[in-house]
Every structure is written in structure tokens, then in C-alpha cells.
Amino acid sequence: MLSSLHFDHVVSTELFLAFFFIISRLFYLLVVKPRQNNLSHIPRPNQGFFLFRLLHEPTVRELEQWLDELPHKGLIRYYGLWNQERIFAASPEAVKDLLVSGAYQFVKPELQRLLAGNVAAEGLLLQEGTIHKAARKAFQPAFHADHIRRAYPIMWETAFDLVNAVTMQTQAQHADTSDKTGSKEGIGLLKPLSAASIDIIGRWGFSKDFNAVQDPSAKFGRTYIQILKTTKRGQGTLHQAAIIGPKLALQLPLRAIKTIRRGVALVVKTAETIVQEHEQSQDTNSIDMLGVAMKSGHFSHSDLVVQTVHMLAAGTETVSGSVSWAIHLLSRHPEMQTRLREEIRQQLPSPRSINGHLDLQEADFAGTKYLDAVIKEVLRFHSINTILWRECVSPARILDTVIPVGAKVVFSPWALGRDPNHWGPDARTFNPDRWLDENREQGVCDNVLSFLTFGAGPRRCIGEQFARAQMRCLIAGLVGRFEFSPLAPERESDDGLEIGDQAALTLFKIFEDWKIQATEIEGW
Numbered sequence: 338m339l340s341s342l343h344f345d346h347v348v349s350t351e352l353f354l355a356f357f358f359i360i361s362r363l364f365y366l367l368v369v370k371p372r373q374n375n376l377s378h379i380p381r382p383n384q385g386f387f388l389f390r391l392l393h394e395p396t397v398r399e400l401e402q403w404l405d406e407l408p409h410k411g412l413i414r415y416y417g418l419w420n421q422e423r424i425f426a427a428s429p430e431a432v433k434d435l436l437v438s439g440a441y442q443f444v445k446p447e448l449q450r451l452l453a454g455n456v457a458a459e460g461l462l463l464q465e466g467t468i469h470k471a472a473r474k475a476f477q478p479a480f481h482a483d484h485i486r487r488a489y490p491i492m493w494e495t496a497f498d499l500v501n502a503v504t505m506q507t508q509a510q511h512a513d514t515s516d517k518t519g520s521k522e523g524i525g526l527l528k529p530l531s532a533a534s535i536d537i538i539g540r541w542g543f544s545k546d547f548n549a550v551q552d553p554s555a556k557f558g559r560t561y562i563q564i565l566k567t568t569k570r571g572q573g574t575l576h577q578a579a580i581i582g583p584k585l586a587l588q589l590p591l592r593a594i595k596t597i598r599r600g601v602a603l604v605v606k607t608a609e610t611i612v613q614e615h616e617q618s619q620d621t622n623s624i625d626m627l628g629v630a631m632k633s634g635h636f637s638h639s640d641l642v643v644q645t646v647h648m649l650a651a652g653t654e655t656v657s658g659s660v661s662w663a664i665h666l667l668s669r670h671p672e673m674q675t676r677l678r679e680e681i682r683q684q685l686p687s688p689r690s691i692n693g694h695l696d697l698q699e700a701d702f703a704g705t706k707y708l709d710a711v712i713k714e715v716l717r718f719h720s721i722n723t724i725l726w727r728e729c730v731s732p733a734r735i736l737d738t739v740i741p742v743g744a745k746v747v748f749s750p751w752a753l754g755r756d757p758n759h760w761g762p763d764a765r766t767f768n769p770d771r772w773l774d775e776n777r778e779q780g781v782c783d784n785v786l787s788f789l790t791f792g793a794g795p796r797r798c799i800g801e802q803f804a805r806a807q808m809r810c811l812i813a814g815l816v817g818r819f820e821f822s823p824l825a826p827e828r829e830s831d832d833g834l835e836i837g838d839q840a841a842l843t844l845f846k847i848f849e850d851w852k853i854q855a856t857e858i859e860g861w
């Protein structure tokens with residue numbers, strides 16, 4: 338009896354100590370640690386009592402609001418999930434210190450490496466230091482202007498496939514509604530757009546025809562679209578995963594995680610086959626992206642497999658998402674859409690008219706000034722990357738502030754690209770003409786580092802010109818042939834929060850059920 342009492346006493350003391358330890362640890366992590374650095378001079382917005390926002394990670398909307406309302410000298414400090422401190426590089430000068438001079442002192446944080454590494458593999462985007470520098474140098478020739486120029490016929494051919502796929506959807510929709518009320522259901526554009534970006538990188542990058550647009554049931558394209566697809570429920574799960582920590586979340590027996598793992602296994606297997614085929618090929622003049630990277634002699638077999646998986650991820654959703662934004666915005670501005678269609682029809686041959694050899698070249702776009710202005714404006718107004726992250730790994734300076742090791746620093750292509758301080762009072766208006774107006778004071782913006790849609794410095798997007806070229810072809814094909822209009826204009830806005838998830842950690846993810854009305858316009 339006595340020993341049992343003694344045992345109970347010991348257990349309850351241990352429980353009490355464990356409880357006390359957990360509470361003090363939490364108190365230290367949540368309350369003491371966030372205040373333990375010398376960054377308190379950086380202005381901070383009023384975010385309310387910390388217990389009420391413990392599970393909230395501020396969205397790009399909040400960053401934009403703080404840019405407007407909080408007097409600052411280029412840095413803003415705020416608290417995110419679990420009261421963890423973030424330093425927001427809020428001016429082009431601060432961004433320069435972060436991304437240009439401090440490119441290798443600020444690395445991609447663990448969260449991003451874990452999430453991206455599970456889908457996109459540890460390729461160029463996630464490599465650091467000297468390993469990154471050498472890999473980047475080896476890849477650079479593959480993205481040279483001459484090499485991108487050769488991609489135009491491939492991209493135009495894919496745009497042609499895309500136009501046909503959308504035509505089939507609109508015809509099927511008409512057949513469905515012909516005997517009913519004629520109600521508008523719209524078509525889903527995201528899937529064929531994702532398929533087009535998969536086909537383009539397959540054909541240009543790896544000499545591989547995934548045939549994802551023409552055959553939506555083809556296994557590779559179908560699986561890849563499934564991995565990257567975004568639903569409201571899926572985004573909810575992702576937010577919960579961020580709360581409990583991605584390491585733990587990735588171990589949970591969730592259906593979404595199993596689907597992603599299965600999908601990624603197929604992608605890795607496909608990449609392995611692609612690399613093997615290249616290694617066995619007798620064609621020593623191979624000029625696709627992988628062939629050029631192989632010629633550098635820098636990469637081992639397994640490096641090439643990783644980089645192949647990686648390029649597929651980096652170069653698909655970003656492009657399909659940005660084209661989706663373009664179509665959404667043009668659908669809301671019919672006068673701009675008509676002007677663009679007229680230019681496309683005047684300057685470019687219809688994909689239908691060039692039977693057999695769809696041989697469009699970069700030079701054909703010499704006269705499409707308005708198309709290029711629309712693309713620039715879409716990329717500025719709706720950067721697909723909302724907030725990007727860094728972690729300080731060696732003491733560094735941003736402006737006049739010493740940033741301690743371990744600090745999380747963010748920059749926001751979305752918010753800075755729409756900041757009236759750098760783009761003028763109409764910064765939050767979609768206006769492609771700003772890129773054509775030679776009379777604008779100070780040019781389009783006062784500092785090139787206010788445009789961060791492709792990042793900046795030595796880690797700037799290597800695929801930028803390839804992405805811009807794809808946008809030219811895909812938008813020209815679609816707008817040349819179809820008139821797009823919103824399904825429910827009264828519920829939509831240029832900001833487009835209804836078509837995707839702005840709270841996603843890095844990318845603005847377009848929902849797979851986003852629909853739009855498309856009508857074929859004869860004559861091209």
C-alpha cells in the first residue's frame with residue numbers, strides 16, 4: 338500500500354515536471370525567443386495579442402497593407418505561425434542586399450526545401466553555395482537566347498494542340514447545353530494549360546513527347562497534373578501541415594500524401610528513362626536542354642535524374658498559372674482583349690493555316706508589342722510567386738541592420754510589384770499600356786528591383802526567357818482564336834482571389850475548378 342502510494346507520488350511528480358518543462362519550453366519559444374534579438378528597432382505592424390494569431394501565417398494581402406500603412410525604411414518585422422519572427426525586405430534596396438550581395442548568406446529555409454524537395458527534387462532551385470554556382474554554370478548554355486529561339490516551333494505546335502483541345506471542350510459544352518436552358522457552365526482551362534507546359538518542356542527539354550494535351554488520359558501527364566492540382570480542400574490540408582510542421586505532416590497516412598508519393602515515384606522513373614535514353618543515344622549533337630547540360634560533363638547520372646525531375650516542376654505550374662492569370666484578366670477587360678486579338682491576327686499566322694509544318698519563329702513576334710506589354714503587366718500585377726523565403730546562415734547586413742544567423746527573411750514579388758511607391762499611383766490597376774507609354778515620368782518604375790516575379794541576383798529564374806516565350810505562344814494561340822468572358826463577373830475581380838489560393842506559402846495556386854467562358858471567333 339505504502340509502496341503504491343510512493344509510486345503514485347513519483348509518477349505525479351514526473352508528470353508535473355514534464356508538464357512544467359513543456360510549458361516553459363513553449364513560453365520560451367513563443368514569447369521569450371522572438372524578442373531575443375537586436376531587431377526591435379525595425380517597425381512592426383499591430384497584429385493583436387499573440388495567442389489569437391498563433392496559428393496564422395500572414396498572407397500577401399497583409400504584407401501589401403503594411404507596405405501602405407506602416408512607415409518604414411525598407412524593413413518590416415512581423416510574426417508568423419507560432420509567433421515566429423519574419424523580416425520583410427520591403428524595398429528594392431533591401432532586396433538588393435538580400436538577393437544580390439547576400440545571395441549565398443541567405444538560403445532557402447528548411448520548410449521550402451522539405452516541401453519542394455519532396456515534389457521537385459533537390460535541383461538547382463534548392464542547391465546552395467559552391468554546388469549551386471557550379472550547377473548553374475553548367476545549365477546556363479541550355480537557357481541561352483539562341484537555344485530558346487529554337488523552341489518557338491515546338492511551342493507553337495503545342496499552342497495549336499491546346500487550341501484544338503479547348504475547341505473540343507467548347508463543342509462538347511455546346512452539345513450538352515443545346516437542348517437545355519443554354520446556361521453557361523464554362524470550360525476548365527487549367528488542365529489543358531498544365532498539359533501544354535508539360536508537353537513543351539518534354540519536347541524542348543528532353544526530346545520526349547508526353548502528348549499530354551492531345552491525349553489527356555496519357556499516364557505521365559495525367560499523374561503529373563494530379564500531383565500539382567489545387568483544390569480548396571487540398572490547400573486546407575497544406576495549411577494544417579504547415580501548422581504541425583512539414584516533417585511530421587509528411588509522415589502522416591494522408592491520402593493526399595500517398596497520391597503525391599506515388600506520382601513522384603512515376604516522375605522519377607520517367608526521368609531515369611529519359612536520362613538513360615540520352616546516355617545511350619548515338620546523337621552527340623543533341624541540343625535539347627538535358628543534352629546541353631550533359632555535355633558540360635558536370636553532372637553524374639543521378640544528378641541528371643534529379644535535375645530532370647526538378648526542371649519539370651520548376652517550369653510547368655509557374656507557366657500554366659501565369660497564362661491562367663492572363664486569361665482571367667483579359668476576360669475582365671474585353672477592350673484590351675479585342676485590341677490584343679487584332680494585333681495577333683495581324684502579326685501572326687493562324688496555327689491552322691500552316692498545314693503540316695507549324696514553323697513559327699521568334700522573329701514573327703517582332704510586331705506584337707501589345708502582346709509583350711500584356712505579358713509584362715500580367716507578370717507584374719499577378720506574380721505567381723507571392724512570398725518567397727530565406728534563412729540567414731552567416732551574419733549579414735540588410736541596409737543598416739545586422740541580420741542574425743537563423744533569422745527568417747521574406748520578400749514578396751507580388752507586393753513589391755504593386756507598390757505605389759515604386760510603380761506610381763495606378764500600381765494596383767491592371768494597365769498593359771504602362772509598358773508602352775514613353776511619356777511616363779521615371780519610366781515604368783523607379784527601380785528594376787521592384788520587379789521580382791523572376792527573383793533577382795545569382796539565383797534569378799534561369800528559365801525566365803523560356804517562360805516568357807511560352808507565354809507569348811500560348812496566349813497568342815488562345816486569344817487569337819477564342820473570346821474569353823467571365824462566368825460570374827459580379828462575383829469576380831481583377832485581384833482574382835476567387836480563382837485561387839493567395840494564402841499558399843509561396844505560389845498563388847489556381848484552383849483546378851476555375852472555369853471561364855470561351856467562344857470561338859471565326860477568321861483566324
Ligand code: HEM
Nearest residue numbers: 461462651652655656659725790791792796798799800804
Ligand atoms: C512564369 C513562369 C516562371 C516564374 C514566374 C518563375 C519564377 C521564379 C523565381 C521567382 C525564382 C527565384 C526563386 C527564389 O529566389 O527563391 C525562380 C527560380 C528558378 N526557376 Fe523559375 N519561374 C518561371 C518559369 C520557369 C521555367 C519555365 C523554368 C525551367 C524550365 C524555371 C526554372 C527555374 C529554376 C531552375 C530556378 C532556380 C534558379 C537558381 O536558383 O539558380 N522557371 N523562378
